Amino acid sequence: MAGVENLAGELRPLATVAVIGAGYAGMAAATELATHGIAVTVFESSRVLGGRARAIETNGAIVDNGQHILIGAYRETLRLMRQVGADPQRLLLRLPLTLAYPGQLRIATPRLPAPLHLALGLLGAQGLSWSDKFAAIRFMRSVKRQGFRLPDQIGDCSVSALLDTHNQPDRLRTYLWEPLCVAALNTPADAASAQVFLNVLRDSLAAERSASDLLLPRVDLGAMFPLPAADYIGARGGRVLRGTAIRAIEQSGSDAYTLQAEDGSRSDHTHVILAVAPYHLPPLITNLKQLDALRSALGNLRYEPIVTCYLGYPPHIRLPEVMLGHAGGVTQWLFDRGQLGGPAGLLAAVISARGRHLELSNGESIERIHAEIADLLPHLPKPLWSQVITEKRATFSCTPRLARPAMTTALPGLMLAGDYVASDYPATLESAVRSGINAAASVLDEASRGQA
Secondary structure: OOEEEOOOOOEEEOOEEEEEOOEHHHHHHHHHHHHOOOEEEEEOOOOOOEOOOOEEEEOOEEEEOOOOOEEOOOHHHHHHHHHOOOOHHHHEEEEOOEEEEOOOEEEEOOOOOOOHHHHHHHHOOEOOOHHHHHHHHHHHHHHHHOOOOOOOOOOOOEHHHHHHHOOOOHHHHHHHHHHHHHHHHOOOOOOOEHHHHHHHHHHOOOOOHHHHOEEEEOOOHHHHOHHHHHHHHHHOOOEEEOOOOEEEEEEOOOOOEEEEEOOOOEEEEOEEEEOOOHHHHHHHOOOOHHHHHHHHHHHOOOEEEEEEEEEEOOOOOOOOOOEEEOOOOOOOEEEEHHHHOOOOOEEEEEEEOOOHHHHOOHHHHHHHHHHHHHHHOOOOOOOOEEEEEEEEEEEEOOOOOOOOOOOEOOOOOEEEOOOOOOOOOOOOHHHHHHHHHHHHHHHHHHHHHHHO
16 A cells, blocks of 8 residues: 655555445545555445445345436446446446337437437437427527526526426427436426536537437446445455444544544544435534534535335236336336346336325325336236335435535545535436545545645
8 A cells, every 4th residue: 555654764554544435426435545555444334335326125136225327428437337347338238318108209319420319319209299309409409509508697597497498398398308307307397407407418418429328227236336346445455344333523633533433433534535415414523613614505405305116027027118208197217127137027116306296105106106007018917016115315406506515625634425516417326426536536636745
């Protein structure tokens, strides 16, 4: 491990770093640090790695606490997967961007260079009138001419207001823009940030063709990155401590921190990366009086849920496509886990953001979702089992002009990592990974300056 000599001629580490939280942000930070020879210890309160993107076992099947979609624009996530030996080609099913609503609409982009792929995909869309198609193309051309930036004199607004400004027809809203908004920002279009939505369009639909590809996990989210990352970190002298909850952080001198674990043990570190959910932060920083501004920023965050309903049918049950959209009911997206390497007959229904569905009991949700699937699959038998998983605070509510906390804090050597940290992007796996990489880069920069 890299180090510098002290006055006694002893070799001491450039940095001893604690990462609190083993979700995608924390494991990304730890992976980057381990790559550069920094001693890193990851503290995770759970026995399961992955944070809000983790695997659980139910009815003999390994599923995720929420179904996730990646896209080709997730460059840093894909890079780190390759770095820790998790081959994206094997672990992810890559498909050209396809939005399929059976009997209503189908948009499939061809494997052609950008922007031709999107233009031909829209022109060839089934279920859209020619006026709808040209309206969608005009919208994309208009926001591209503006550099995917809202005019300064207008500022940020809701996605619904943005669509109003560009005269987008109802059918485009229902089957294209609003589903993309909710899927990416996990916030209803009438409350979601138009600027963040434009950032997503800029780096996906308006980027190179591969950036808009859909990447569907063939394995659970823990096996996709956190678990191989833990092996990678351990092979480079780091540690990932599961079932080790940190209860307090104290400053020990001007450039060090002491962590107190739930079992009473204490450890000293030159740097700490807080990679927990924002609502878990306040108890950790109670003793750090200099962080009043951070506490205030955390208080501005509101949260949106994601509901995932798993239904286990007999093995012969299969969706016509691995992923289907659904509008006008409870379900928003359906995934055939059997076609993704899971048990045959296992379907996942996903409902993002707040809405009337939250008023339903689990039993009512299952009945409604089953009925909606039965509309697609005649003679569908009752599910053999079902499981509803509700993440009540799955992501922050990505509203206009939201002031998100910065990665750096008022204390040197104390950084934040997570999908809520200030960036161009909404709460996604990619934004979590990028925040972890940025926090690690800050540690490496401080360590190199300390060495000088």
